[in-house]
Amino acid sequence: MKGIQLDLISEDKLDGMTSMEKVRLILDEVRNGKILVLEKGLTPSEQNKLIELTMTEIAPDDFSGIEIESYPVKQNDNFLNKLFGKNTLKTRLTVIGPAAQLKTIKKDRDLISALVSTP
Amino acid sequence: MGIIKRLGLNFTWLKRIFKKKRARIGIYGPPNAGKTTLANRILRDWTGDAMGSVSNVPHETRRARRREGVTINSNGSAVTLDIIDTPGLATKIDFHDFMAFGMNEEESKRRAKEATEGVIEAVKWLDELDGIILVMDATEDPYTQVNVTVIGNMEARKLPLLIAANKIDLPNSSPARIHSAFPQHPLVPISALEGQNIDLLYREIAEHFG
Numbered sequence: 001m002k003g004i005q006l007d008l009i010s011e012d013k014l015d016g017m018t019s020m021e022k023v024r025l026i027l028d029e030v031r032n033g034k035i036l037v038l039e040k041g042l043t044p045s046e047q048n049k050l051i052e053l054t055m056t057e058i059a060p061d062d063f064s065g066i067e068i069e070s071y072p073v074k075q076n077d078n079f080l081n082k083l084f085g086k087n088t089l090k091t092r093l094t095v096i097g098p099a100a101q102l103k104t105i106k107k108d109r110d111l112i113s114a115l116v117s118t119p
Numbered sequence: 120m121g122i123i124k125r126l127g128l129n130f131t132w133l134k135r136i137f138k139k140k141r142a143r144i145g146i147y148g149p150p151n152a153g154k155t156t157l158a159n160r161i162l163r164d165w166t167g168d169a170m171g172s173v174s175n176v177p178h179e180t181r182r183a184r185r186r187e188g189v190t191i192n193s194n195g196s197a198v199t200l201d202i203i204d205t206p207g208l209a210t211k212i213d214f215h216d217f218m219a220f221g222m223n224e225e226e227s228k229r230r231a232k233e234a235t236e237g238v239i240e241a242v243k244w245l246d247e248l249d250g251i252i253l254v255m256d257a258t259e260d261p262y263t264q265v266n267v268t269v270i271g272n273m274e275a276r277k278l279p280l281l282i283a284a285n286k287i288d289l290p291n292s293s294p295a296r297i298h299s300a301f302p303q304h305p306l307v308p309i310s311a312l313e314g315q316n317i318d319l320l321y322r323e324i325a326e327h328f329g
């Protein structure tokens with residue numbers, strides 16, 4: 001069967017990786033034409049790294065970048081976290097793919113709708 | 120929760136006072152949102168000069184530009200800011216898009232290359248700022264990764280962010296849609312091109328970045 005590979009990466013796997021490992025993994029997989037769904041998204045600083053690395057890899061007629069969609073980060077309402085000044089932001093479900101194959105049709109607060117095409 | 124957040128804000132504000140440092144405010148947003156149009160208007164109103172060139176071709180700004188010591192007066196209070204106009208943020212750049220505007224292939228490829236460098240520069244500037252004006256095209260879908268990333272960065276750093284819902288002179292603009300997407304941040308509907316609500320924006324700037 002021909003098609004596009006879809007990888008769903010668990011929160012546990014992501015938690016065990018450093019920021020650079022995550023960003024590298026995402027970009028390698030996406031450059032291989034895969035669509036990734038991350039159970040828990042990237043922190044703002046990881047999003048920055050991913051954007052920077054994506055920009056360095058863009059090349060004419062080879063790679064034009066990524067499409068990435070996630071829900072806005074949520075404030076974590078856990079009282080203790082806040083009391084001790086822990087990061088209170090909670091990242092959320094994220095879909096990432098090659099810009100040439102993944103196109104967001106519609107996105108709102110509760111729904112991400114995307115179109116996937118074969119290369 | 121509000122209290123902690125407000126405390127965080129106040130500490131950065133206090134630090135700023137003691138260091139006698141001017142607040143550095145970045146103008147951010149996706150390509151074509153109207154960042155440079157807004158920067159030009161602010162500079163024209165308060166300094167008499169301009170920030171940079173404007174174009175309907177995306178990624179017109181490909182180097183960040185800083186203007187130091189811009190004093191804005193509003194409602195009897197004055198704030199002096201360093202204003203940085205940044206290249207539009209994006210996760211993808213395809214040189215074919217520029218060819219569609221009539222540029223030749225070589226020109227388009229060069230623009231794309233410079234645009235990727237500009238995006239990196241804009242991301243790096245995030246570490247150097249005290250606040251952001253996030254410019255969005257109010258005729259477009261606000262739930263984009265660029266907006267989510269910029270807002271997430273400011274929230275993580277507990278820095279003030281002001282949303283400029285731009286292009287309200289266009290009939291299909293909807294600042295309300297932007298507000299419902301990001302209700303936790305102050306928003307001013309403006310037309311950077313025609314000047315609607317710019318006074319309101321200055322008042323918010325004085326309040327949030329002063």
Ligand SMILES: Nc1nc2c(ncn2[C@@H]2O[C@H](COP(=O)(O)OP(=O)(O)OP(=O)(O)O)[C@@H](O)[C@H]2O)c(=O)[nH]1
Nearest residue numbers: 150151152153154155156174178179180207311312
């Ligand atoms: N109708 C309308 N058009 C606007 C407004 N502000 C900017 N524009 C137009 O939008 C286009 C992009 O404006 P720029 O100021 O270059 O946008 P930018 O965000 O700096 O874009 P980049 O530098 O490419 O990231 C130009 O054609 C402007 O004339 C506005 O308030 N209303």
Ligand SMILES: [Mg+2]
Nearest residue numbers: 154155179180
């Ligand atoms: Mg510009």
